[in-house]
Amino acid sequence: MTAPGAPSDSERLPGPGRMVAFVDASVAIALTLLVLPLTELVPERGASEKPALEVVTGNLPVFGSFLLSFVVIARFWVVHHRLFGHVGRLTPRLVWVNLFWVLTIVVLPFLTQFVASYGPDPVIVRSYIGVLALCSGALTAMALTMYRLGIADGDGSGPPDDFVDGVVAATVDMALAFLLVLIVPAVNYWALLLLVIDPLTVRAVSRLRRGPSRRSPARG
């Protein structure tokens, strides 16, 4: 089950196209599986004495968690989409971090069902936001790897500085949200509102990465 050892790691990997398509298929399935708990709400034919509207109003948390996770996965996909618009070439590390990223996405339909069932239970809130933080962290790890690869290859590939700042800041935000629900469980999903401080985090990250002169005009 193993590919060849050390020497092959330096070997040329196939271009990123297939990797990205595989990842996208997995994300698309996770996105679509989110609807399954909704279909389970529908009573069977004949057994439907409950009015249709009550099925919905009586299960608002199920619909809420569906929408939340749909937006979350869509948002992560959009960042991944932009990020891989800057990829020059794959490395084994990028492949595996990508697969780890897929793991965090694939787990979300399961956590979403937990959210729908248990609502603001501290264990669930922490798991959900923790997985989002890992998901964001994997994107950041890939962005930083691509950035370094882009400089090493010197071919103009790799994400631009302010894109990297944005991705790093998003992970900082998510980690802060995770810390918050760890310390003050009562905050629950509202911790995600911490993302409003994103402009501040972006500025802090950009200053830390490049010193006080906020944005170097060019990277080359």
Place this chain on the structure above:
Amino acid sequence: MTAPGAPSDSERLPGPGRMVAFVDASVAIALTLLVLPLTELVPERGASEKPALEVVTGNLPVFGSFLLSFVVIARFWVVHHRLFGHVGRLTPRLVWVNLFWVLTIVVLPFLTQFVASYGPDPVIVRSYIGVLALCSGALTAMALTMYRLGIADGDGSGPPDDFVDGVVAATVDMALAFLLVLIVPAVNYWALLLLVIDPLTVRAVSRLRRGPSRRSPARG
């Protein structure tokens, strides 16, 4: 979880290929998930004292709603397929309206199960046709954005005038059907037959968009 702010919006996005493939994977899954309620009709092995034919004849609404939604999703996909044959480049707006369009498609297997269970219940009829109207509206929004982009870029991209007319008219038809079931619930799914007036709507839309001389010979 955020991508860089304002400046990056003007940044070049990757080409439409990956976006379209992601959307297609989601639509293909939604299309295939439609079959799941049918598989639930099949009694377990051994427990099957009911003749096979009765399983089908006793559940005609389930099969009917399956076929209706299959045709609906296939039809929407065909329009999306044609539309993106005219896309020049992506914008963040196009990406997000696309993801909203995917949301309306992904929700259809759930609504289909509701239709199968409740039949011509006013709440379900309105929800189903309402979601179709939103789905059609998202296509129209994308068509209009692409049309304007095509003119702005001046590179011959963007959908041709009569295609845009057709897409706008389809949304007008769906909105009328939605209004109809809102006012006269007894019409239920037959409201979709309103689509027969499509040639009239197309002509009205084309006249409104370009004045009485029905079709300008060229767009440039």
Place this chain on the structure above:
Amino acid sequence: MTAPGAPSDSERLPGPGRMVAFVDASVAIALTLLVLPLTELVPERGASEKPALEVVTGNLPVFGSFLLSFVVIARFWVVHHRLFGHVGRLTPRLVWVNLFWVLTIVVLPFLTQFVASYGPDPVIVRSYIGVLALCSGALTAMALTMYRLGIADGDGSGPPDDFVDGVVAATVDMALAFLLVLIVPAVNYWALLLLVIDPLTVRAVSRLRRGPSRRSPARG
């Protein structure tokens, strides 16, 4: 929900790449959904007093129908794969026959579950083989359309004569198998063994299509 009317039909459609990718995603999902009835056989943790081997030996028809449908779908995909290696361009007709072909494939996981539950029930046998015949017929319709398009376009596209013969003969075989189970239900799934006469059907089809001189050397 409608695309523009008559004039747009003559309009250039996008290339076949996206259509094929969409079809493949649907087929891949149908292929993978086949495993779901198998997963339902597994008793829940703790409730598993039955030995693992008995779960399998006591449900051989479920595994048999899984394998049969896997091979059937894989086989159809292989023919589709070869067929679309010869496509020159799409027409609205090709798009819709393709979507009908997807419908026959998407329905197979449902029929497979019926086969697993009811075994050699005449209604199920006829439905299963009937859908296979429709599936094969759709492939044949597409092959003939592409063949005519290839001649009309005169660009060397379109499937070669003996490929078309093979696809037509396969549909003839399936139609004969369907007739057989219609008349002699006791034959049940063994009717599929009728496919062994395929070399005879191919020869008959090729003679009918081109007269006694079995194979014209070139098509141009």
Place this chain on the structure above:
Amino acid sequence: MTAPGAPSDSERLPGPGRMVAFVDASVAIALTLLVLPLTELVPERGASEKPALEVVTGNLPVFGSFLLSFVVIARFWVVHHRLFGHVGRLTPRLVWVNLFWVLTIVVLPFLTQFVASYGPDPVIVRSYIGVLALCSGALTAMALTMYRLGIADGDGSGPPDDFVDGVVAATVDMALAFLLVLIVPAVNYWALLLLVIDPLTVRAVSRLRRGPSRRSPARG
């Protein structure tokens, strides 16, 4: 349902792109279906008197088997990904071995559920490791076919020698693990740790394939 006979086998098949995309969609679905047994653990809303943490701690084998199979499928995909970076052209044999490989992957969500339910039951352990050995064997068969094709075509395609050694060695490892659980069932899933001897197997395979001079500098 059959494609044309002998002569068409020598016919040019379409390029590997579509085959690979189809395979990837199937693998992505199998990977994502792994999460379904997890979602079944979540109690319905209202019926959730059990603390959320207990749902997880009381079902560790379900989570363990999910992670094991996720890593296994991801690992196999990575090898397939690298392997098809070296494919020159498809042959009917490659297509069918690929589809058999997909079959072994598609079956894994089912076996994973068995593992979760029965734990270290000898029948399950042997089935699971046996399927992994078949999966690995299919990859090896494809690698060897491509290697021979690459030499025959003389166009520099085909996987390099040490990649082939690695793939062959992996199958030898898996076959040994399978033999081990056949003889000493008590070893159960720990048999997979046998993969640590991989460097030894790689050296043995490379010596067997090319004689004592470990690595020929070039293949051409």
